[in-house]
Amino acid sequence: MSTPEIAVDSAELVPPKRSLAEQLWSLCRRQPLGAAGGLVVVAMIAMAVFANVISPYDPEANSFEHMLSPPGADFWLGTDQFGRDIMTRIIYGARTALFVGFTAAVVGATAGLVLGVASAYFGGKFDLFFQRVMDVFMAFPLIIMALAVVAILGPGTQNVIIAITLPFIPQCARVVRSSALSIREIPYVDAARALGYGHARIILRHMAPNVVAPYLIMLTSFVGQAILLEASLSYLGLGVQEPTPAWGLMLQGGAEEYAESAPWVPVFPGLAITLAVFGFNLFGDALRDLLDPKLRSR
Amino acid sequence: MSAAPDIRARAATSEDVLVEVKGLKKHFPVTQGLFVQRVIGQVKAVDGVSFTIRRGETLGLVGESGCGKTTTGRCILQLERPTAGEIVFDGVNLEKLSEKELSPLRRKIQVIFQDPYSSLNPRMKVGEIIGEPMKVHGVQPDPGKRQQRVAELLSVCGLNPKFADRYPHEMSGGQRQRVGIARALSLDPEFIICDEAVSALDVSIQAQVINLLEDLREQFGLTYLFIAHDLSVVHHLCNRVAVMYLGKVVELAESDELFDNPLHPYTQALLSAVPIPDPTIEKTRAHQTLQGEVPSPMKPPSGCVFHPRCPMAVESCKAGIPELIEKRPGHWVACTEVS
Numbered sequence: 288m289s290t291p292e293i294a295v296d297s298a299e300l301v302p303p304k305r306s307l308a309e310q311l312w313s314l315c316r317r318q319p320l321g322a323a324g325g326l327v328v329v330a331m332i333a334m335a336v337f338a339n340v341i342s343p344y345d346p347e348a349n350s351f352e353h354m355l356s357p358p359g360a361d362f363w364l365g366t367d368q369f370g371r372d373i374m375t376r377i378i379y380g381a382r383t384a385l386f387v388g389f390t391a392a393v394v395g396a397t398a399g400l401v402l403g404v405a406s407a408y409f410g411g412k413f414d415l416f417f418q419r420v421m422d423v424f425m426a427f428p429l430i431i432m433a434l435a436v437v438a439i440l441g442p443g444t445q446n447v448i449i450a451i452t453l454p455f456i457p458q459c460a461r462v463v464r465s466s467a468l469s470i471r472e473i474p475y476v477d478a479a480r481a482l483g484y485g486h487a488r489i490i491l492r493h494m495a496p497n498v499v500a501p502y503l504i505m506l507t508s509f510v511g512q513a514i515l516l517e518a519s520l521s522y523l524g525l526g527v528q529e530p531t532p533a534w535g536l537m538l539q540g541g542a543e544e545y546a547e548s549a550p551w552v553p554v555f556p557g558l559a560i561t562l563a564v565f566g567f568n569l570f571g572d573a574l575r576d577l578l579d580p581k582l583r584s585r
Numbered sequence: 586m587s588a589a590p591d592i593r594a595r596a597a598t599s600e601d602v603l604v605e606v607k608g609l610k611k612h613f614p615v616t617q618g619l620f621v622q623r624v625i626g627q628v629k630a631v632d633g634v635s636f637t638i639r640r641g642e643t644l645g646l647v648g649e650s651g652c653g654k655t656t657t658g659r660c661i662l663q664l665e666r667p668t669a670g671e672i673v674f675d676g677v678n679l680e681k682l683s684e685k686e687l688s689p690l691r692r693k694i695q696v697i698f699q700d701p702y703s704s705l706n707p708r709m710k711v712g713e714i715i716g717e718p719m720k721v722h723g724v725q726p727d728p729g730k731r732q733q734r735v736a737e738l739l740s741v742c743g744l745n746p747k748f749a750d751r752y753p754h755e756m757s758g759g760q761r762q763r764v765g766i767a768r769a770l771s772l773d774p775e776f777i778i779c780d781e782a783v784s785a786l787d788v789s790i791q792a793q794v795i796n797l798l799e800d801l802r803e804q805f806g807l808t809y810l811f812i813a814h815d816l817s818v819v820h821h822l823c824n825r826v827a828v829m830y831l832g833k834v835v836e837l838a839e840s841d842e843l844f845d846n847p848l849h850p851y852t853q854a855l856l857s858a859v860p861i862p863d864p865t866i867e868k869t870r871a872h873q874t875l876q877g878e879v880p881s882p883m884k885p886p887s888g889c890v891f892h893p894r895c896p897m898a899v900e901s902c903k904a905g906i907p908e909l910i911e912k913r914p915g916h917w918v919a920c921t922e923v924s
Contacts, residue, residue, distance in 0.1 A: 473703045
């Protein structure tokens with residue numbers, strides 16, 4: 288900051304740009320666990336996107352010749368009670384999990400972001416009322432809340448997304464609000480008001496972008512939570528319906544009857560869920576460390 | 586506090602008054618209690634302030650920390666709604682307007698903040714920061730022309746137009762403050778409140794920014810309210826100066842008159858604290874140091890708020906609140922002991 292006044296040529300001030308590969312490498316060295324999480328996330332996304340290319344069988348085709356075959360050369364992870372290849376269904380299941388997980392997390396966190404910032408910006412009675420409404424929502428455990436929503440709307444992928452999104456909103460709104468409260472006192476918000484900007488512009492353009500760190504952290508942890516919630520709801524028969532491949536559904540089909548006679552049926556989808564949630568949580572933790580300037584080493 | 590502002594208001598209307606502050610009060614409630622919040626007191630940040638600012642004039646507002654000068658500025662900007670009093674801008678009483686009706690008037694009243702680091706949105710490029718007001722108010726809807734205007738404003742403020750593509754964190758404090766000034770100018774305001782606009786800058790950069798403010802005043806015919814605690818800067822820049830103490834204006838006069846001939850004991854103490862850049866004079870000069878602390882604005886002293894620390898205080902000062910009276914032509918003092 289000791290540069291002389293007026294028009295220093297810009298080239299000297301900008302730090303030298305490192306290549307993307309170099310940046311990624313230094314990131315991996317500083318956050319090995321986060322990098323592992325990131326790897327899981329990337330692998331899962333790849334699985335979901337290229338499911339029809341990489342999976343060896345049709346996920347929904349029954350085959351009575353191969354019912355409950357153990358893992359082997361033809362079926363790497365075995366088949367289920369309808370003779371469907373479990374690996375194929377896990378790969379396709381990533382699609383369901385990611386679709387539900389990302390949609391619910393993005394919609395829930397973004398709605399929470401806007402509402403949380405608005406609550407902090409308007410303050411006073413609006414803030415008080417809004418926070419009490421959020422309290423009511425947060426009083427329900429996540430799964431109970433989601434169950435109630437599904438019970439009202441009925442099962443199905445779309446309703447599962449709504450059921451998972453709703454309990455995320457107050458969680459994100461609360462965290463974002465506390466960050467936004469400190470942002471509101473910063474002079475650039477006063478400057479925006481003095482310039483006569485509308486409320487929406489101040490909230491969305493001036494305050495929301497500056498609480499992006501807690502928002503991103505909430506977002507990644509929400510994806511993991513949403514995948515787990517979707518699996519839970521599907522397991523309880525309230526989520527995604529057969530024959531759509533979904534991990535929770537596969538677990539349900541397998542756990543009840545075949546836990547002893549054909550353990551590969553429940554074990555592999557269970558592992559997939561565990562790994563996915565673990566991966567997203569590691570990734571989220573690393574992201575939090577990176578975005579927190581106090582923990583960042585430069 | 587009733588008679589004095591009226592006389593002043595009448596005297597001032599003959600001139601071209603741009604801003605008139607009448608009996609401005611801003612009290613912040615202090616609450617206590619976990620569940621049921623009770624108001625246990627009021628912080629009287631601004632307590633009956635009146636002054637006028639003529640078109641093209643620079644009025645200085647000085648006083649120590651916590652005396653209410655910034656709150657006064659924020660009230661004029663309508664960032665805080667006053668508890669009582671009126672703010673008349675160009676003949677329009679801002680207190681009677683709703684937020685919506687206020688919006689077009691906000692174009693004409695702008696502000697430059699103290700801290701150049703927190704007054705710019707870190708997520709926006711300089712070009713966006715300066716261009717956005719023009720977009721919002723529809724002054725320059727065409728993006729190309731807006732960019733041109735941004736470049737123009739940057740160079741008016743002594744910055745390279747290339748800076749439009751930079752983020753605020755890539756600039757120095759002085760450069761950022763210039764961006765803040767360019768943003769304030771983007772809507773062609775008539776009146777700019779400089780809230781400690783140079784206090785956070787290095788001395789060498791302070792001088793440059795002060796010169797810039799002076800140039801802009803000439804160039805665009807601006808009117809300033811210059812809030813500061815650095816008296817030599819105020820003396821240099823302002824036509825008239827108002828001195829505040831504990832939410833009240835204690836003295837108001839032409840800049841030279843105030844600095845050469847301070848009448849209020851508080852102003853005298855304040856001026857004696859300004860160092861003289863000559864060691865021989867400085868050594869022999871008698872400093873008038875005020876005793877005691879600034880009283881809490883929650884419980885201001887009775888009568889004249891300055892009496893517990895005033896070297897001239899007499900018994901009657903504890904009772905009557907002194908009014909701002911014109912003791913000499915154009916020189917207003919709120920003190921009964923000054924003749």
